[in-house]
Amino acid sequence: MDMNAYLSMFIDESQDHLQALNENLLKLEGDPTDLSFVQVIFRSAHTLKGMSATMGFEDMASLTHEMENVLDLVRNSKLSMDAFIFDVLFKGLDALENMVGDITNGGQGKADVSNIVASLKSIVDGSYLSRAETAAASAVAVPPANAAIDEFQLSVLKQSMDSGLKALRIDVSLVESCVLKAARAYMVFNLLEERGEVIKSIPSVTELEQEKFDRSFTVIFVTQQDGEELAEAISNISEVAVAQAELLDAATLEQLARPEPAAQPARSASTAAQSAVVSATESTKANPTARSEGGRQAAPPAASRTIRVDIERLDALMNLFSELLIDRVRLEQLSGEIGRVELTETVEHLSRISADLQNIVLKLRMVPVDSVFNRFPRMIRDIAKSLDKKVELVIAGADTELDRTVIDEIGDPLVHLLRNSLDHGLETTQGRLEAGKPETGTIWLRAYHSGNHVFIEVEEDGRGINTEKVRAKAVENGVLSQEEASKLTPDEINNLIFAPGFSTADQISDLSGRGVGLDVVRTKIFSLGGNVSVESKLGSGSKFSIQLPLTLSIITAMLVRLGSEKYAVPLTSVVETGILKREAILSVHGNRMMSYRNAVIPIVSLSKVLETSDFREEDEEESEYIVIRKGDKWAAVIVDDFIGQSEIVLKSMGAYLGSTPAVSGATILGDGQVALIIDPNALFK
The missing domain is CATH 1.20.120.160 (HPT domain)
Structure with missing residues (x-):
């Protein structure tokens, strides 16, 4: 890679x-x-x-x-x-x-x-x-006398004074015990950068950053602020002993202006501030032919081909386009009713243009998880080598797309889960052989769409979670009492590993034992509006499953009718549609089922889930159904009627209606009506 x-x-x-x-x-x-x-x-x-x-x-x-x-x-x-x-x-x-x-x-x-x-x-x-304490602030060092400026700097200072700015000479002295003089100089430059412009520093910025000065330096500075205020602000910086500001006039400037053979080129304040810290590459910038280690030609700077856009602007763009999409659908309906050729052609052209625009808007926010997944093979290789374990990383579904706001945040949780799987989950090579397993362990990293969500799974074929050890550790850490722990199911015990500060690591390393692990994963996933869970079988391995929402996205949905209301079912979860006769409904242990492709799948009544009052499927001799899928689970959802496929914009219903069962959002249709969006994953529960 x-x-x-x-x-x-x-x-x-x-x-x-x-x-x-x-x-x-x-x-x-x-x-x-x-x-x-x-x-x-x-x-x-x-x-x-x-x-x-x-x-x-x-x-x-x-x-x-x-x-x-x-x-x-x-x-x-x-x-x-x-x-x-x-x-x-x-x-x-x-x-x-x-x-x-x-x-x-x-x-x-x-x-x-x-x-x-x-x-x-x-x-x-x-x-x-145990080191001896050095004296705090001792006598203030004498500031450097060589504060000469060149003709260019003199010209800049005069122009600044003519425009109403003040020219100041600021002498700064650090305490004698100061260890990081360059860092303190940077802090002074950083403060000055916010309040004016640095014209010259003595010693030069290069010498300051390399700490080639005693304890004092001088800055020639132009600003609108008062010199005493600046001196006081600088004095408040840690380990600055004294700061003095002197107002310069035309006569003083003329005295300072004299030829300087090795004068430092004038720099802007921002350059000076940056140079006070970042200087390791200064010689490379000055000398394009500088070579890196081993005599190789240094590679050119990595040019960025991306720009960063405030996510709020993308949200605004998405909302505006959703309004355009609603109007487009309405125009298509009107052109069909009116039947004018010119109007139809114009609307068709508008539809093509808006479709292209839609693709661009979507791509601005949707990013393949490949950009995150491809960072991990190298990490897994290095960690496996340090742990003396053999492991194969299998990635699937890397082309699955996620909202950019989610993709930016999902990297850290996945790093923690992968490290956890490799460090805690997989056995050593000897341990796997003793357990009758192949010496090379396998970690699966998968991503797939299901309904309005993206699922990311991290699974390994390791030792699994020792529920008794987790139970004992939870009681020891005070996460729950002994009585509470005894009532938990194995799955509930396994999910205790997400408790803050919980760790079963026997020793501290840079991989585990810091208390920075699965609690961070859960907190981060929850903040993204998602969920995380773990399934494990002792001796066989564990699977962590992250469920993330598809937010602020335009999707294709199947519109259905249920009585007088319209609903949208994301097409990504729909397998097929069909008609079910009443006599074809089976009863298995009191549950309604139907035959489907050499299997028997459960029947879900959408009207009962949503408690609708104007549709009773019991009165129907034939019922329309939609087969939905979540992973390896299938179900048939009974509806009143099919309307057709349509592109819809997902809209959050806010906190007030956010907990409505089986509903993940809403959309505005072309006729102005609001349709609720069904969450197929919730129907499986």
Whole structure:
């Protein structure tokens, strides 16, 4: 598999996670006791680790894992944040940003992070506390005197002053004990970026990011704000000892302007702020012929061929198109009634155009799960190798499409389920041989449509869930009492593994034992409006089934009538239609059944399920039926009459009617009537 196909996606998602890590770490620094920030930071770090390992960037994965170890102690209240921990974590984020920058420019994301890793490990084992405390803030270092500006910078400053802006010289000094000077410089630049424009920094941004300065630096800055306010804001940044702002006038600028042979090129504030952190690829950018390790020509930057659109805009587009679809159907009806050739031709052309538009609108939101599934073979291979297990991953239904909002969120739960299957589910090679199984275990990853839902299954032929061990662990963890546990069925016991913090792992590893597992899966699936369950047989294996809704989508449905009301049944669940004579109805143990293709399937009365009052199928000598299917289950649904097939837009009924039995939504038909959409999966219950 060519992982380069997913490189652009990895870069985009990594940058998002790093941005979130920086923002939330800064928030945590403002309130170190708020563990909600720690939970968010931990999730981002955990996801970034998994993505990096999947793509084969081991340096990123190992560094993130060490950061995750520290965060895990903090979120479990076993470690309190202090300045040293914040500094090391910020330095780790800097290194990760450098690695992502290197990957973006065709590198392998490698970096020497041994010092950071050593610091992180010293935090985990507590040895960093034994280091001698250095003095807090001592005498303020003298700011650099060389604050010369070139002619271009002088011109920019004069134009800014002419337009009413203030030109400031800001001298910043850090405390003597500051460990991560580059990180603090970045925080200063980040603050200034929001309030004006940096014209020059002394030392240069390159020297700042490489920490080639003592404890002080100077910034020439233009802004609308008052210098004292800026100096106070900078002073509030952690480990900034003193910040002084001096208002520059024309005479002072002339004194600063003198030739500078090795002047640093002028940079915008955004460039300066970024350079204070991401610098590992600076030389590569400057030198296009730079080679990567082993003398190979570095690959060109991975150009992104995608743009990100706010999902609310896609929702608005979908709603507008649904109105257009309703009008199109109405126009088709009117043209048939009027019978004018010109009108008919125009409406037919409109139908073709809107059909093409419909395909585009659908494709904007619907994405094949292949984009998620194809990340897993490499991950399974690496984990199996580390666990010394032989495994085959079988993927089916990768072309099944899901709403983009769902596809973006489903990756993490699937990573957890696959790791769980490989780590907990499958036996070792020796264990499988002793159990009389093939030495190579199998994990199936399937996706398929059923009604208004997509089902994703993760199944393995491993040892299965030990219900007694789960029961005992649940009682031990206080999930339920001994009396409650004794009343549970095997399936109910198996589903206890989704309880928060529940783990039966005998030892802690980077795969299991953190309490970040199946409870995260369930929470995420529930937030998407779906459900997750597990079936297991001891000694034979387990199957996790995720049910996800198809939201905000246009589908083809079979319209049926039930008395005076119209209903829509998604065509993806319909196998065929037919007519059933009363004498052909069978009774099996009191349940109504019918013969169908050398089998006997149950009969479901839609009028009884929906409790309709104006249709009684008992009065009918012949009844129309629809055969529906869910996986390997079949059923016949009795209706009043068939109307025909039609394209409909799924509309949520909101919280007020959201719990209506067997109904998953509604749609507006061409004649303006509202038709409820039947959920075939609910009929099987």
